[in-house]
Amino acid sequence: MIASPPPLSLYVHVPWCVRKCPYCDFNSHQAKGEPPFADYVDALLRDLDQDLPMVWGRPVQSVFFGGGTPSLMPPEQIDRFLQGASARLQLVPGCEITLETNPGTAEHGRFEGYLAAGVNRLSFGIQSFDDGCLRRLGRIHDSREAEAAVKLATDAGFDNFNLDLMYALPGQDLDMAVHDLERAFALGPSHVSHYQLTLEPNTLFAARPPACLPDDDLAWDMQEHCQALLAERGFEQYEVSAYARAGRQCRHNLNYWAYGDYLGIGAGAHGKVTFGHDGSILRRWKQRHPARYLASAGTPANIGGDDRVAPAQRAFEFMLNALRLVEGFGLDTFELRTGLPRTTIQPRLEAASARGWLEIAGDRVRPTPLGRRFTNDVVSLFLAPPA
Missing domain, CATH: 3.20.20.70 (Aldolase class I)
Incomplete structure (x- = not known):
């Protein structure tokens, strides 16, 4: 939650x-x-x-x-x-x-x-x-x-x-x-x-x-x-x-990189909104073509799609953003933004650390210089749903 x-x-x-x-x-x-x-x-x-x-x-x-x-x-x-x-x-x-x-x-x-x-x-x-x-x-x-x-x-x-x-x-x-x-x-x-x-x-x-x-x-x-x-x-x-x-x-x-929320308005804009009452996360995007957008803005036809981010997707989404940051992230922030306990990613953090990609100091996780060079490889460790 x-x-x-x-x-x-x-x-x-x-x-x-x-x-x-x-x-x-x-x-x-x-x-x-x-x-x-x-x-x-x-x-x-x-x-x-x-x-x-x-x-x-x-x-x-x-x-x-x-x-x-x-x-x-x-x-x-x-x-x-x-x-x-x-x-x-x-x-x-x-x-x-x-x-x-x-x-x-x-x-x-x-x-x-x-x-x-x-x-x-x-x-x-x-x-x-x-x-x-x-x-x-x-x-x-x-x-x-x-x-x-x-x-x-x-x-x-x-x-x-x-x-x-x-x-x-x-x-x-x-x-x-x-x-x-x-x-x-x-x-x-x-x-x-x-x-x-x-x-x-x-x-x-x-x-x-x-x-x-x-x-x-x-x-x-x-x-x-x-x-x-x-x-x-x-x-x-x-x-x-x-x-x-x-x-x-x-x-x-x-x-963005800290997995915050944002409304996206305008032709083709994407947004992400977290709902505190039930812990759900919604991604929404709008009609891409300017003429269609102008004709439909403010109506249901303007919404290109709504996608609920399942808990199994959230670790990957979070890492896709947060591991771009030189200072990395706090495990408390991971829990607050995803609603997942840190234990769901602990084995993968340890695997990335063993490869020299991440530095874990207390509650802080930072990519190493090697990890920043191979960001895509580090993030891919979190693609599969948590065990």
Whole structure:
């Protein structure tokens, strides 16, 4: 039994982008003309109203606008949504509100508008500062536009922002990967997401892999060198691909990784809600296509599916998230979030520890450096139902 539900966040999906990137497997759709943002905000609020009974009275610690390209949405529509959301939900004081931003959509005045609306954290999809790499990735911006967008944001008053960077890009060598980080540091981010390009199923890159991809050895060299450089510049790694200055970890993503709850609204959005009265956990997702979403938001037809997470699935789900964290998790948190006694996973924890993948100290479980390198193997130990 779960005594009380975990912290709650709100995820808002904006499905449109200027152009679909060949590596992207998110629910994003190339915009044909100006998307109907005013109608979409109306639909988002109807969607939220439908989910509200599941979370009555629970405070919301973070809001995250993801996509797609949320920065296509005019500030006045972000403001209208946040006003509607705050009238329906209790946003905690200092609630972290993040907007994903494509540098190719930055305009004078937009960032001032987002800040006035209540957005207090930005996440820039830079990916690289090398124009050749950006072209090969299908990005709509170049390095000059990337730097200009960040400067517009800082001039507007944003001091809490993330830069997304990828490595092991087509045609990239070690010096180029390091140079990307140096260019990022010069812009003064509080957070850096640094992750390897992967060829995800159902993407253009998976169907037609790009030429000149770095091999595994070179990709590993890039990771090691860049991790050392990030640490040297004061960015502490707290998750597999997330690095932050002190106190600037992404609270929204931390809630995901700690198996917290989140409402997911918007086309294709996924949510997870724990019910304290019976200890059940529900995963819910919404209609993926924007037109169908707009037509059905707030009605039963908008719900793409509801799935109750059986107790036998929870250990794996928890580990899939928590073992991404450098600091790991407490066994008391495992019990609180899953409703399972720690004894259900003890044999597997010991097996992972014997292989050098986990360090167990009292109630604390942390992945070792070897375990972080082989996260998928560690998590797979928890796939089968508990004995």
